[in-house]
Amino acid sequence: EPEVTQTPSHQVTQMGQEVILRCVPISNHLYFYWYRQILGQKVEFLVSFYNNEISEKSEIFDDQFSVERPDGSNFTLKIRSTKLEDSAMYFCASSGGAGNTIYFGEGSWLTVV
Amino acid sequence: AQSVTQPDIHITVSEGASLELRCNYSYGATPYLFWYVQSPGQGLQLLLKYFSGDTLVQGIKGFEAEFKRSQSSFNLRKPSVHWSDAAEYFCAVERSNTGKLIFGQGTTLQVKP
Numbered sequence: 001e002p003e004v005t006q007t008p009s010h011q012v013t014q015m016g017q018e019v020i021l022r023c024v025p026i027s028n029h030l031y032f033y034w035y036r037q038i039l040g041q042k043v044e045f046l047v048s049f050y051n052n053e054i055s056e057k058s059e060i061f062d063d064q065f066s067v068e069r070p071d072g073s074n075f076t077l078k079i080r081s082t083k084l085e086d087s088a089m090y091f092c093a094s095s096g097g098a099g100n101t102i103y104f105g106e107g108s109w110l111t112v113v
Numbered sequence: 114a115q116s117v118t119q120p121d122i123h124i125t126v127s128e129g130a131s132l133e134l135r136c137n138y139s140y141g142a143t144p145y146l147f148w149y150v151q152s153p154g155q156g157l158q159l160l161l162k163y164f165s166g167d168t169l170v171q172g173i174k175g176f177e178a179e180f181k182r183s184q185s186s187f188n189l190r191k192p193s194v195h196w197s198d199a200a201e202y203f204c205a206v207e208r209s210n211t212g213k214l215i216f217g218q219g220t221t222l223q224v225k226p
Contacts (some may be wrong), residue, residue, distance in 0.1 A: 045213050
């Protein structure tokens with residue numbers, strides 16, 4: 001079965017550093033998402049991306065965050081200057097269209113120290 | 114605003130016993146509803162989904178869920194639990210075909226031998 005893949009699986013970074021989390025969505029999917037889960041809390045929506053632009057973002061997704069689809073296969077989440085509270089599991093997801101199943105990757109665990 | 118409530122944070126059942134995980138949602142229109150499972154260190158795997166039609170939906174691994182509009186519920190059931198079912202289970206609602214999932218807090222299932 002096709003799957004969403006994410007790298008790295010775990011990253012430790014110092015506060016204030018830039019981090020890029022990478023995702024390869026399922027190949028024929030058109031909609032891409034980032035979610036995050038702070039330890040012990042709900043999975044939260046961050047951003048959705050379609051047709052090379054952000055279609056929706058949450059209030060969490062402030063100016064420190066950006067997303068990009070630099071080529072035909074990768075979808076990245078950049079955090080410009082990490083804070084301690086950015087420590088979380090970040091999930092990439094993709095779907096074939098509105099109303100279709102959203103498939104999640106295994107997550108990238110980010111620890112900011 | 115849309116929301117999802119999973120009243121049980123932690124449930125313990127014996128192997129072979131039946132299971133029901135509760136999920137209540139708040140949503141103005143007909144919801145798209147999902148159950149995902151997360152095993153330790155793993156991503157979110159879709160168990161089943163409800164979009165429309167038959168209110169009893171079958172999923173993978175022997176799980177089923179029933180949509181009850183009058184109760185705003187979408188409870189997950191399994192007739193006989195296996196030790197490998199120990200994991201965290203998330204109920205989610207999709208907001209209006211946007212691909213934006215709103216998750217519940219999650220229920221941790223422990224299975225006793």
